[in-house]
Amino acid sequence: MTKTTAKTLTDTRPIRLKGRSFLALVLSPELPFSNWLERLDDLAARSTGFFLGRPIVLDLEGLDITQADLKDLLGELGERGVRVMGLEGARGSLIGANMPPLMKGGRPAGDIEPEASAAPAAQTGAAAAASDDKADKKPEPRAEAPRAVSSIVIAEPVRSGQSIVFPEGDVTILGSVASGAEVVAGGSIHIYGTLRGRALAGSIGNATARIFCSKLEAELLAIDGLYKMPDDMDPKHRGQPVTVWLEGDTIKAERLA
């Protein structure tokens, strides 16, 4: 047997890059930290393990601290089993090596109240008996409030260097998308002008998302993390009104009637 050349790929399946959105718990430390940590300890004592193993984002907005302060704080949190996955609202210079990365673009969600550990202990008698009957059944998943299908309309052309990012749903653009511009949507993308830039639909893992445009001159098309470059596109669709969708692992395109 001889050496195999490392560069030959035997598996040519495309690498998929996907977006996912998670609800992260955000802690906003306050100065002085010693006082804040005391209050945190108190909270942790009342609700056992509330922070254990949960990924936490630290919001440092408006805190006047040094890198050393932040390092100490991260150390203190680490000792309490709080695992910080990211920092928000911090200056770039504040973040040293081996610190969690800076996170941007967070959107507020509802406040989360840690449940007191006393509550489960109070459940006795009837409640306990009832749970025995259905011991093998999982608790009913809480009915999720139906999420409104959201979309935005951009009434102007998207210029080179601009980036429209809308993970919540569909994006409709009345003008053109210039070369060097990009549109990223959680849902479908509708472009009533010429698409010369990049369009990335279904960016949060929506394989049913589509891209529509009145004239296809795109630099890149992507749906659910699978992408296609101009060289891989069928030349007959160039300059045509086109719809683009995903079939399995293949991006398909068809001329719009």
Added chain:
Amino acid sequence: MAKVIVVTSGKGGVGKTTSTAALGAALAQRGEKTVVVDFDVGLRNLDLVMGAERRVVYDLINVVQGDAKLTQALIRDKRLDTLHLLPASQTRDKDNLTAEGVEKVIDELRQSFDWIICDSPAGIERGATLAMRHADAAVVVTNPEVSSVRDSDRIIGLLDAKTKKAENGERMEKHLLLTRYDPARAERGDMLKVDDVLEILSIPLLGIIPESMDVLRASNLGAPVTINDAGCAPSLAYRDAARRLAGEQVPMTIPGERRGFINKLFGRRAA
């Protein structure tokens, strides 16, 4: 009411300085008091094109930093009483420009001039963003080739985002000035056609300046082309563009194309 115009492009070498001088002179020839301001600190050129390089004593940076009065830095053109130049500094760099200083200078110029034409440096950094910041309208200078068009598109995006007008929620008035247009090469497909550029940038057309040796000759002689040779094709095109800038209705002529088609195009495209 004074109007501040920024002449910008993103890309370098497309004719911003030449167009600033030519439009400034054309507006001054109409009898309106005009100042051309060089924002290209460190790489000043407008003084050369205006033929005033040996008359620069104080400059924009001196005024911004309070070392000189505005009246000391302004240079009056020897050929046209209504035309003035505020030169840039050659020995400093763009970090010497401050937002407050520029605002003060522009506000002061507004008191005594009808037109303030700001010659933006190339690029999208500090010098360019400060030059466009206080403008009422923008002239986007573009050559009929893809890189210039894409850079212009980027600049238009910035005009809609980073200017005082945009931040106040108002619409920035933008005009396209297509320079170095060669009809024969456009016809052969070596250059983008007027239609293609308008389709990509989708802003109203202010004028089309034909590629001509007259422009280079005038620059080398230190005179705006509109003063140097008032009868040549680029001069006429710049003069028409200046009239449109002043709000006059002037039919558009595309070099080398039939008039009927042109009027149709102008009627459809220009707002």
